Amino acid sequence: MTTEFRASVVTLDAGSDDSGSLTTELYRRIEGRLAYPTDLLDIPGLLQGAILRSEHAHARLLRVDTTRARRMPGVHAVVTADDVPGVNRFGIVVRDQPVFCVDRVRYEGDAIAAVAADTRAQAQAALAAIEVEYEPLPLVSDAMTAEQQPPLHESSNLLAQERFDCGDVDKAFAACHVVIEQEYRTPRQMHAFMETEGGVAIPDGTGGIVFRVGCQSGHRDVGQLADILDLAPSRVTVEAMATGGAFGGKDELTIQPAAGILALKAGRPVMIQLGRFESCRAGMKRHPVVAKMKTGCDANGRLLAHKVDAVLDTGAYASLGPAVLENYLDHATAPLYRIHAYSVSGRLVYTNNGVSGAFRGFGGNQATFAIESQLDALARALGRCPRELRRINLRTVDEPGSRHQPVRWTVAPVDLLRQAQQSPLWTLQKETSGRWLTGTGMALGAQGNGLGDGLPDSGGGRIALTPGGRIRVEFGFADYGQNVGEAITRAVSKGLGCGCGEIDVVLGHSRGPDSGPTSASRSSVLVHGVLRRMLPLWKAAVRQQAAVLTGYSLDHLAHGPGGIFHLGQRVLSYRELAENGRLEELVADAAQDFPVAPGQEKPVGRYLQLQIATVARVAVDRLTGRVRVTDLHHITAAGRVIYPPGYLGQIEGAAVMGLGMTLTEDMPMHEARMQRNNLDQYLIPTFQDAPAQRVDVLDDTPGNDPFPVRGVGELGIEAVAPAITSAIEAATGVRVHKLPVDPGVLLKGIHRQENLA
Structure with a gap:
């Protein structure tokens, strides 16, 4: 039996909400009256805390002398690893990150000591008085060779590896008419929150402690903090306050351990907020990925074989890296498309390159960039329309997912493609001469809800x-x-x-x-x-x-x-x-x-599938190689819309974050050191860069659907990068495989294409 979807299409705009009512909370948010953790400056006895970070990306820690710092004016507490009451380790998946380093530092943001003083200036002065003696160690800075380098932890620099297989991939490749092999690279992206990592730790007067912080899981933080502070979980309270952004970067503990230890030591509340420089240096980043992909099809464009070998750089500590690897590979199986056989594998490695962890998209958008680029390349090699090649390979709603699990779609994938084909962006005039070259491209993406395979959820x-x-x-x-x-x-x-x-x-x-x-x-x-x-x-x-x-x-x-x-x-x-x-x-x-695919021997996450088609319009400057995205049109299928302005904001906001990843955002490393320390160097898109956006919703969710509502926080970023690079290729004939787009490299490619013409 074939399920038939008859999806209605609604275009969302800022006036889509006609309820005529706003909650008090929303008014406070709009008017800027919602308190951030670091607004809490009127707490009696509040001290200012600061953390001493490593000067080296990798070194043996020989001596830490805090004698002078403890005598500084206004200083109430100075703490090191010796002052950690309980377990000197934290981490969501693997507790491998020290609160304060003991014998070795593994990245330039590693914490060595912390100070609480009457003022921030006094705290910084005390940090400067702490004497630290290092013995530099060889750097592990290249993820591709990390497994052959001396281990940063007890065993190998290979933290995790995983693979998904379906059918005989070698036999399938032998039957292919066209095979495309390509390497794809995606950047180390920074969250760039409006409010950097921060909060306050307050002793409750009975031996317990209250944290008012920017975090993404107060209950999970309690478990880790109780172990660090050697307190019963009932003595630790976390209030996760609304902040200026998180996007995964506050999923892991940030300032809480240091603030908590200082507060207990001083017997007074302690606030720590990272400055932008420190956040750039020590904060969580998106995993950079290097992926080699090989994809083949028959003469009619039917996908037969697909092989992926990916390396993810998790930096010095695990954080949520193993879960990101699993989600990357799940997306690398091309869940929207029917492929006869595949072999998808990935490795997660330790390096001295900071720390990578959760980030909006969670590995999925990095994989989608490569998958959708492969499909465009196959279509080009066959002389076929890229949209037609997608159409003949899209799964139906009655088929199992790419890992043979049941999947709940909200509309048929082909309906999404059909709406994308009707986007008005395709009808805009194409400029093929003069300074600006214009073009339109598109990509599809699928995003599942939930934590994923086998994780408690x-x-x-x-x-x-x-x-x-x-x-x-x-x-x-x-x-x-x-x-x-x-x-x-x-x-x-x-x-x-x-x-x-x-x-x-x-x-x-x-x-x-x-x-x-x-x-x-x-x-x-x-x-x-x-x-x-x-x-x-x-x-x-x-x-x-x-x-x-x-x-x-x-x-x-x-x-x-x-x-x-x-x-x-x-x-x-x-x-x-x-x-x-x-x-x-x-x-x-x-x-x-959380609902997972039923009837599976091993739990398979992302049972609830969301879809997006993004159509992008770009203008490329032939003089500089700079790319300007003028329009983005998103067609989404994510269940019932409860609050239209919120839905619109999530899709548009995620898309702008994807725009940054595609065109400007990267945290390059040199000898395992961050090469950007502020937002005047690390360039995120501004209002001036944001394109005109249109969001359409396909929804035919029946009234008795047990899961009519889905989360769209990550959906908007899923297909932005490949849509933009597809549009760049339409404008210039040059396909980009490494993000962010390098204007110089693009310019050379444009000149090469023009010389061939």
Whole structure:
């Protein structure tokens, strides 16, 4: 039986939300009144903390003398590895990163000591007084040869390797009419948050400690911090506060261990915020990838064989590198396309090149850049239209995924392609002479929700009535701009028939329900599922007490604005219920596991698949080789849209981040040292660089779909790079295989093409 999708198409714009209401939280965010962790300067007794970083990318640590620093004016605490109360290690997947280095430093951002003083200037002066003696060690700076170099940790520099296989790939290649082999390189990208890593650690007066920080999983942080500080988890509280961006870069611990140790040592609150220079040097980066791809098809363009060998540079410590490797390889199997046989393998290696970890796209967009470029190259070799080659290879909604797992699509992939083919960007006039060369290109991408294969992935929430009669909804997620607070408010408002102003949403508190990390575009899916379980429980409990208090039949009571109604008339306000009822019984909790592909012997993640087609229009300067992206048109299929402005913002914002990765953003290394230390050198796109964008939504989600809502935080970045490089090729005849695009290299390619003409 073939499933037929009849997708409706909606174009989103800034006016797509017609609800006419904004929550108090959203007003505060728009007006700039939402507190960041490092705005908390009025805490009594607050000290300023600072971290001493290594001067070397790799060296033996011979001596750390803090004697002078401890005597400096205003200094209240100086700590080193000897002062770590518990385990001197942290890391989400592998606890291989020291809080403070003991005998060796492995990258130039490694922490050696920390200071707490009355002022930031005094803290910096004390750091300068700490004497450190190093013995430089040979550098491991090339990921491609890292496995042959002396190990940075106990064993090999090979941290992880994985492969996915399907069929006899050698036999399949032998049957190919055309085979394309190419190497692709993607950059070490920086998150470039509006607010750098920071927060405050506050002793609670009873031996415990409270962290108010920028982080993406307060509950997970509690587990690591409790071990580091040698405290029971119940003595550690984390409040994940809204910050100016995260994008994966605050998934790992940042300043929390140093701030916590200083606060316990000094007995006073300690704030640490990394300056931009320090954030550039020590902060998390996107994994640079070198991938060799070989892809073949028959004379009709049917994909027969595909082989990938990728190397990911995780830097000095693991962080979430093993999970990024798995997601990269999952995308490298080309989940949108039907391939007869493939062999996809990857290695994750240690180097002295900083630390790489979670980053929006999580390895998927690096793989998609190469996959979509391969398809364009095959089409060119066959003399076929790239869009037609894609059409004949796209999976249907009834086929299993690329790893033989069941997949839940929201629309048929071919419908997405059809809409992309109708984009008005294809009709714009092409300039083939003069200074500016213009062209249009496109790429497809698929992105799954959830943490992935076999990783624990569940989340819960809570709803209660406060003593003041407010509806309080709690989730452990932090809201970093994905509008999860707004989505919760709207869903509860709809479910209870009340106004948004009656609801208080509390997010990111480790003493509340554990919802798991704010990552992998998972929060929207879990919020919808948990609320679907939780709201009926709470409504039943409220109506039960209302029946006792009012004397009306339970069957004739209903929720509405401000309270409980009987036959259309409000008979009990929520305030009256709070004052006269039993509040301890008006609490409902619910949780669920994130949905994974059913019926698999080994869990296979990304069961919920999202799709995007990005059409790009570029203008290339023949004098300089500079590329200007003038238009991006995204056609998305990601389930039901709950909050249109939020959906639009996520797609457009992710696309601009992908624009930076494609054209300007890179953190080059020289002898394992970062070559950019500020945003005047590391160039992120500004409003001046942002193209005109259009976002279309394909959605035919049935009302009884168990997973109607998907998370789109990463979807917008998925296909941007290959769409832009496809458009560059359309304009110039030059295909780019290394990102970011080098204007000089592109210019040489343009001149070469013109000389051949």
